[in-house]
Amino acid sequence: MYYFIVNPNSRSGNGIKIWYLVKNELDSLEVQYTAYFTRHNLHASEIVQEICDSSSGVKNIVVLGGDGTMNEVINGIRDYDDVILGYIPSGSSNDLARSLSLPKDPIKSLKNILTPNRFQYVDTGCVNSNDFQRKFAVSCGIGFDAKICVVTNRSKLKKVLNKFGLGKLTYIMITLKELIFTPFMDAELIIDNKISKSYKQVLFITSMIHKYEGGGLKFTPDANPYDGKLSVCMAHGLSRLKILFMLPTLLFGKHTGLKGIEIFDCKTLDITVDKPASVHFDGEAPGELNQIKLSCTPKQLRIIK
Numbered sequence: 001m002y003y004f005i006v007n008p009n010s011r012s013g014n015g016i017k018i019w020y021l022v023k024n025e026l027d028s029l030e031v032q033y034t035a036y037f038t039r040h041n042l043h044a045s046e047i048v049q050e051i052c053d054s055s056s057g058v059k060n061i062v063v064l065g066g067d068g069t070m071n072e073v074i075n076g077i078r079d080y081d082d083v084i085l086g087y088i089p090s091g092s093s094n095d096l097a098r099s100l101s102l103p104k105d106p107i108k109s110l111k112n113i114l115t116p117n118r119f120q121y122v123d124t125g126c127v128n129s130n131d132f133q134r135k136f137a138v139s140c141g142i143g144f145d146a147k148i149c150v151v152t153n154r155s156k157l158k159k160v161l162n163k164f165g166l167g168k169l170t171y172i173m174i175t176l177k178e179l180i181f182t183p184f185m186d187a188e189l190i191i192d193n194k195i196s197k198s199y200k201q202v203l204f205i206t207s208m209i210h211k212y213e214g215g216g217l218k219f220t221p222d223a224n225p226y227d228g229k230l231s232v233c234m235a236h237g238l239s240r241l242k243i244l245f246m247l248p249t250l251l252f253g254k255h256t257g258l259k260g261i262e263i264f265d266c267k268t269l270d271i272t273v274d275k276p277a278s279v280h281f282d283g284e285a286p287g288e289l290n291q292i293k294l295s296c297t298p299k300q301l302r303i304i305k
């Protein structure tokens, strides 16, 4: 029995079209399944919690949505051991699928899921603050990249441009605007509960499980999603003009040696910034915070390759 979690609204409404392709294939193959459609924010977490609580044993859960839906799904799973996860990416960024080299073609993805050759056990991260705790599958950031998520998620233009396959244009326009307006932060970091560091004029601090975020930007080209560590990328002490010239290098991961860019691995990272700043996890943005604690979760998620 397969449980499908479908976000019909992913990629600005394209998810439902992909679902019908998948459904036709499932019906023609006479596969037993139940499909749940998400209707609102955090609904996927609620559905997955109910599925996990409804019976014992390992459940086959298949996600059809973007990184945001995947985030909600992993947050609904109490124990990763109870789930085998299949993923049919239908979002606008699909950074998780890109990083895991999952097929873009939904029918190919479905066939892999129905006849799995192998599983991969991948890390996830956890972000804690005073009043919330969330897991993340791709990345969690504070500052500039999170502000772009906040503004993009609210953007009506994204929906319009997505219809014409120009969703990336929304990101470019918002990135340029936020590069001008996002304030720099002073940041105190505690790495692995022992090393303290202070930074001035920080634009963003992003902790990554995978290489990509923001729709294919290679923030941490050497991130290893199987090593039980976070890969952190931060920009500090750079002028906005220098950052503007640095941004295109992110596409190819060529920013790594540049002055003002710091990349390191750790198991835990405590971040305190001098003023509340936007925070995102997997592109979902809960609001502004000035303190977060990040860690790699002890258990790994089992995903069909």
Ligand SMILES: Nc1ncnc2c1ncn2[C@@H]1O[C@H](COP(=O)(O)OP(=O)(O)OP(=O)(O)O)[C@@H](O)[C@H]1O
Residues within 6 Å of the ligand: 007, 008, 009, 010, 011, 012, 038, 039, 040, 041, 042, 043, 065, 066, 067, 068, 069, 070, 072, 090, 091, 092, 093, 094, 095, 282, 283, 284
């Ligand atoms: N029926 C729905 N209508 C509107 N929003 C929904 C619905 N179901 C889920 N959501 C919300 O949609 C948001 C985004 O979904 P998702 O990330 O899957 O797609 P995306 O934004 O197109 O892709 P990506 O994150 O890869 O760019 C999530 O925050 C989720 O809570």
